[in-house]
Each structure stands twice: as structure tokens, then as C-alpha cells.
Amino acid sequence: MYRGQCGAIVGVTCGFMAGIMLAEFQWVTIRSQIWIIVVVLGLMACLLKTSRNRFIGLLILFVLLGQFYATIYHYKSSDSIDYRSKYISTHQVRLQGQIVSEVRYSQALNATRTSFELRVQKIWQNERFRKTGGKVLVQIFKPVDLNYGDVIEIQGKLHRPFEFSSESNFSYREYLSRRNIFFVISVKKSTPVQRLGRSGGWFVLKRTALNLRRGMIRNLEVYLTPNETAMMQAILLGERTQIPNHIRDIFVHTGTAHILAISGLHVGMIALLMLLLLNVVRVPRGLQLVITILFLGGYIVLTGSRPSVVRAATMYIIFLGARLLERETNQLNMLSVAAFIILLINPLNLFDIGFQLSFTCVLGIVSLAPKIRSMLYRKNTSRARHDVLYAGFIQSFSVSVAVWLVVEGLIGYYFEIITPVSIVANLIVVPLLMVVVYIGVGLIIFALILPILAFFCAACLKVALNVMVGIAFLFSQLPFAYFECTSITPWNLTVYYLIIVMIFYFPWGIISNKKS
Amino acid sequence: MLMQLTKNEFKVLCAVALILFFGSLLQLTFKRYPQLLNMVNLIESNYIYSKIDVNLADAEALERLPYIGPYSAQQIVEFRNVHGRFSSLEELKQIRGIRETNYERFVPYLEVN
Numbered sequence: 001m002y003r004g005q006c007g008a009i010v011g012v013t014c015g016f017m018a019g020i021m022l023a024e025f026q027w028v029t030i031r032s033q034i035w036i037i038v039v040v041l042g043l044m045a046c047l048l049k050t051s052r053n054r055f056i057g058l059l060i061l062f063v064l065l066g067q068f069y070a071t072i073y074h075y076k077s078s079d080s081i082d083y084r085s086k087y088i089s090t091h092q093v094r095l096q097g098q099i100v101s102e103v104r105y106s107q108a109l110n111a112t113r114t115s116f117e118l119r120v121q122k123i124w125q126n127e128r129f130r131k132t133g134g135k136v137l138v139q140i141f142k143p144v145d146l147n148y149g150d151v152i153e154i155q156g157k158l159h160r161p162f163e164f165s166s167e168s169n170f171s172y173r174e175y176l177s178r179r180n181i182f183f184v185i186s187v188k189k190s191t192p193v194q195r196l197g198r199s200g201g202w203f204v205l206k207r208t209a210l211n212l213r214r215g216m217i218r219n220l221e222v223y224l225t226p227n228e229t230a231m232m233q234a235i236l237l238g239e240r241t242q243i244p245n246h247i248r249d250i251f252v253h254t255g256t257a258h259i260l261a262i263s264g265l266h267v268g269m270i271a272l273l274m275l276l277l278l279n280v281v282r283v284p285r286g287l288q289l290v291i292t293i294l295f296l297g298g299y300i301v302l303t304g305s306r307p308s309v310v311r312a313a314t315m316y317i318i319f320l321g322a323r324l325l326e327r328e329t330n331q332l333n334m335l336s337v338a339a340f341i342i343l344l345i346n347p348l349n350l351f352d353i354g355f356q357l358s359f360t361c362v363l364g365i366v367s368l369a370p371k372i373r374s375m376l377y378r379k380n381t382s383r384a385r386h387d388v389l390y391a392g393f394i395q396s397f398s399v400s401v402a403v404w405l406v407v408e409g410l411i412g413y414y415f416e417i418i419t420p421v422s423i424v425a426n427l428i429v430v431p432l433l434m435v436v437v438y439i440g441v442g443l444i445i446f447a448l449i450l451p452i453l454a455f456f457c458a459a460c461l462k463v464a465l466n467v468m469v470g471i472a473f474l475f476s477q478l479p480f481a482y483f484e485c486t487s488i489t490p491w492n493l494t495v496y497y498l499i500i501v502m503i504f505y506f507p508w509g510i511i512s513n514k515k516s
Numbered sequence: 517m518l519m520q521l522t523k524n525e526f527k528v529l530c531a532v533a534l535i536l537f538f539g540s541l542l543q544l545t546f547k548r549y550p551q552l553l554n555m556v557n558l559i560e561s562n563y564i565y566s567k568i569d570v571n572l573a574d575a576e577a578l579e580r581l582p583y584i585g586p587y588s589a590q591q592i593v594e595f596r597n598v599h600g601r602f603s604s605l606e607e608l609k610q611i612r613g614i615r616e617t618n619y620e621r622f623v624p625y626l627e628v629n
Contacts, residue, residue: 460538466558
């Protein structure tokens with residue numbers, strides 16, 4: 001890989017993140033924020049002449065911009081449904097709007113429930129439709145054939161999202177509020193849902209991607225059992241809701257739950273497979289990179305644009321783009337650009353568990369893994385030079401330890417569990433995941449173009465998938481595989497990460513040299 | 517010309533050959549010995565549930581399991597205190613408030629030792 005300098009983009013992104021965090025406290029009014037930004041811009045233009053001072057000025061500016069952007073992003077217009085709902089929450093509400101998320105079907109209380117996000121356009125008030133804005137989560141207690149981008153009219157009861165558990169650090173209400181959803185509308189089985197039209201443009205593209213995804217899932221269902229299909233949906237298409245609790249628990253208890261969510265590992269493998277196939281059909285090098293970049297863009301849409309997928313795909317797109325333009329890349333810069341893009345899409349992604357896990361994980365791989373590797377190499381340098389297998393083991397082991405160290409704090413905080421077994425479990429489960437991903441992609445492709453070959457892929461995939469789950473299960477049954485911990489506070493978390501930074505970045509060598 | 521393969525072509529063709537070979541072999545095995553398919557189907561089986569002993573678990577541990585709420589957990593513990601140890605999981609059906617549908621959902625997580 002080319003290696004470039006770690007640039008200002010890292011600092012700017014950190015500043016932007018700090019600004020978003022400041023916005024949570026709402027300590028400055030919007031008007032004051034505008035004035036402060038104008039003053040800082042003025043100061044930068046007049047006073048800051050040296051490069052270092054300009055960087056500091058820029059950093060302050062991006063902190064302020066992060067705060068301003070997060071405040072504006074969630075600023076509700078006066079006609080928002082969230083304001084109107086205060087007066088109508090006890091009655092039935094009639095709404096018109098556009099579906100802006102994938103339509104999901106789930107089983108609840110022996111009935112199929114249809115749910116999706118609706119961007120509200122009109123509300124029925126005083127015997128006529130009035131213009132309104134905002135988003136609501138729609139739950140219809142029957143299966144309804146709807147699609148992304150459909151304009152519909154519904155009638156139901158508005159209520160606040162339910163809080164399922166007060167003990168956990170996860171709040172469903174907060175999760176929805178970060179998606180700008182403050183109300184849920186429940187539509188009875190007997191109430192008709194009317195489709196008024198269908199949106200074009202970008203919606204057509206996304207609708208096509210979602211229909212393609214549905215088709216792929218249907219194909220998987222033909223060849224695999226329900227639980228296997230649920231796992232493959234999660235691993236390849238980012239749809240995790242169908243995985244049964246007991247299987248999810250196995251992966252959570254062994255610290256390997258990351259394989260059930262699309263991450264850099266999955267995207268990297270898929271991009272590599274794409275490049276390999278294009279290479280085989282003798283596509284010119286430049287075109288290979290362009291097609292793979294476009295494919296990754298399409299993959300983001302196909303998987304529902306989740307933060308971890310956007311992060312991973314953006315990093316690979318930048319990397320491939322740099323190869324195309326013959327420019328150098330730096331992993332920290334790529335990570336920062338990916339973070340910046342995701343935060344521009346929605347600044348409150350910063351508080352999303354997936355975003356935090358995904359970025360800390362890569363940060364661990366980029367910054368800690370080389371340090372751990374060099375520590376291990378120092379002890380057995382000559383062997384590491386000559387033994388390829390040993391070097392490979394050290395490489396995988398250092399990545400596993402680095403990821404475990406940086407992610408464990410967050411996992412302990414959010415999932416209330418510590419998983420020492422994950423260092424070893426990852427070493428075995430991750431290579432198996434590679435086999436599963438490659439055969440899974442093969443199955444999806446063959447099921448579309450050559451179903452006869454799909455049967456062979458399905459048989460191999462079935463075995464690989466079951467072996468992977470079986471091994472993870474065995475690890476979860478080991479004594480002291482995981483501990484439950486319920487009292488981790490944000491302060492504990494801060495101290496934990498400070499200790500890690502101290503261990504790996506404090507100049508211990510200089511101190512010991514001085515003493516000697 | 518036919519024999520000139522690039523490294524990547526070789527890799528892809530080898531992968532296809534491997535999948536074809538193992539896929540055919542597995543298909544044949546599963547057709548000849550259907551019971552093997554059931555053994556491989558670990559994901560669909562009850563073996564991979566993290567089970568807890570219903571005779572040893574306290575209300576808190578039972579409550580952590582899916583489909584068992586605080587009321588049902590308390591009822592199970594009280595039933596055990598009054599009637600003694602469970603000899604089979606079927607006895608759980610006698611407990612007040614535990615319905616057949618719910619029993620079917622949570623029973624894979626329990627065992628009697």
C-alpha cells in the first residue's frame with residue numbers, strides 16, 4: 001500500500017466531531033453561533049499568517065461548524081409534524097407522505113407487521129389537508145404491498161416510541177430521535193392504506209436496488225434454511241433483523257458479532273473479488289478500478305447505507321481512486337474523510353453504536369496493531385524474518401489484540417459484557433468468514449445467472465456456515481469466555497481509553513533512558 | 517494460447533473447481549446419508565442454544581432469557597420452591613401464566629440436569 005502523510009483532515013474531522021458533541025449541550029443560541037463563526041473567520045483572515053496558527057484557527061472553525069451543523073440539522077420547521085402532534089396525539093390522524101426507507105415485514109403477535117419511515121407532506125386538519133414536514137415511523141398491522149418512494153395516505157394513532165428497557169444503555173426512543181423521528185403512527189388492520197403515486201429520480205435507483213436485494217434474499221431462501229438465510233442476509237446484504245436471538249448471542253458472547261454486520265472486512269473481500277473477476281475477463285486496469293468504485297457505490301445503496309458500510313466503502317473508494325490517479329494514500333486520512341462524509345449525511349451518526357464500533361475498530365487496526373506487532377517482533381526478530389507462517393500469525397494476532405483492546409470498552413458499556421475469548425475466537429472465525437463470504441457471493445451470482453451451479457455453492461456454504469457457528473458456539477461455552485458487567489459509566493470508559501493511550505503513546509523509552 | 521493462464525485466472529478457475537468438487541461431493545453425501553444433513557444443520561438445531569439449568573437458575577437469570585418476563589421468572593422460582601426440583605421441562609407448563617406458545621419459544625434455552 002502507498003503511504004502518505006497524515007494530513008490536516010484528521011484534525012479537522014476531530015474538530016468537527018467535538019463540535020457535534022458540544023451541540024448536544026445546547027449551550028449557545030443559533031444567533032450567537034453565527035456571530036462567533038463570523039468573528040473567527042474575520043480573525044483568521046486578518047491575524048493568522050503562519051501555517052501553524054492557520055491550522056489552529058481552522059481547527060477552532062471546524063469545532064464551531066460541527067456545532068452549528070448539528071444544531072441546524074435537527075432544527076425543526078414551524079409546520080413540523082412534531083409540533084402539530086402535541087394537539088392531535090389522542091385522536092386518529094390522517095397523513096399524506098412519501099416512504100423514505102425500505103419497507104420491512106416482521107412477525108408480531110401472530111400477524112405480519114409492515115413498517116417504514118414516512119416523510120410527512122400533508123396532515124388533515126379542520127376538514128382540509130395542510131402542508132407539514134418531518135418524519136414519522138409507520139407501523140401497519142397487516143402486510144401491505146408498498147415500496148420505497150411511494151406516496152401514500154394513511155390514518156392512525158400518533159404516539160411516542162416505546163422504551164423497551166430502562167436498564168440497558170440503549171434507548172430505542174433516542175435511537176429514533178437520531179434519525180429525526182419523534183413519533184410513531186400505528187395503523188389498524190381494518191384501516192385502508194391508499195397509494196397516491198410513486199416518486200421518480202433518485203427514488204427509482206434506490207427502489208431498484210432494494211428490489212434487487214429482495215430478489216437476492218428470495219434466492220437465498222430457495223437454497224438455504226431460514227436461519228442460514230438470516231445469517232447470509234446479515235453478512236452480505238446488511239439485513240440483521242432476521243437473525244434469531246440465540247445465534248446473535250453466540251457471536252456477542254465470543255466478541256465476534258462484528259462478522260454479522262457488514263464491515264471493512266466484508267467490503268474489502270467483495271472489492272477484491274470484483275477486481276479479480278474483472279482481471280480474469282481482461283478488463284483494462286483503469287477500467288477495473290472505475291467499475292469497482294461504481295460497484296462499491298451501488299453496494300452502499302444495496303445495503304441500506306448503514307454507517308459501517310458507508311465507512312468501509314468510502315475508504316475503499318478513496319483508496320482505489322488514489323490508485324487510479326496514482327496518488328499516495330494514508331489510512332488515517334481515508335478514515336477521517338469517511339467519518340466526515342458520514343457526519344455530513346447525519347451529524348448524530350456520531351452517537352450511533354455502529355459508527356463508534358466501526359471507527360474505533362479501524363483506528364485500532366491502523367494505530368495500535370503496528371505497535372503490538374513491533375513489540376512481538378522485537379522478542380523474536382530472526383524467526384519473524386524467516387518463518388512466513390509465524391509472521392502471518394503475528395500479523396493476525398496483533399490485529400485481533402488491537403481490535404479487542406479498543407472495542408472492548410464500548411462493548412462493555414453498550415452490551416454490558418466483556419469477552420476475553422474474542423482474541424482467540426476471531427483468529428479462527430474470521431478466516432472462516434472469508435470462505436463464507438466468497439461462497440455466498442458465488443451463490444448469489446450463480447442463483448441469478450446459472451441456478452444449476454448454485455446448488456453446489458449452497459452445499460459448500462451450508463457446511464462452512466454451520467462450522468463457523470459451531471466453532472463460535474464452542475468458544476462461547478468455554479469457562480470465563482465472557483463476563484457480564486452492568487456498571488460501566490462514561491467516566492470509566494474515558495479512563496479506560498486514556499490508559500490505552502498512555503500505554504501505547506506515552507514516551508516510556510525516553511523516561512527509562514533518562515533513569516539509566 | 518489456450519495454455520497461457522494468468523495468475524488470477526488460475527486462482528479463479530481453481531476456486532470454481534474446488535467449489536464444484538466439494539459441492540458435488542456434499543450433494544452426493546447428503547443424498548446418500550440424509551441423516552448427515554441433519555447433523556450439519558447445526559444452525560437450525562437446538563444444540564446451539566446457551567442453556568441454563570431450570571433447577572439452579574434464580575429469577576434474575578431466568579429473566580435474562582428471551583421470552584421470559586419478570587412475572588414468569590418469579591412464578592418458576594416459586595413453583596420450584598413449593599413443589600421441589602423439576603424432573604422434566606414439561607412441568608413448566610403447569611405453572612400459572614405460562615402459555616403453550618410462550619413455552620415453545622423459551623424452552624430451547626432451558627435444561628434439566
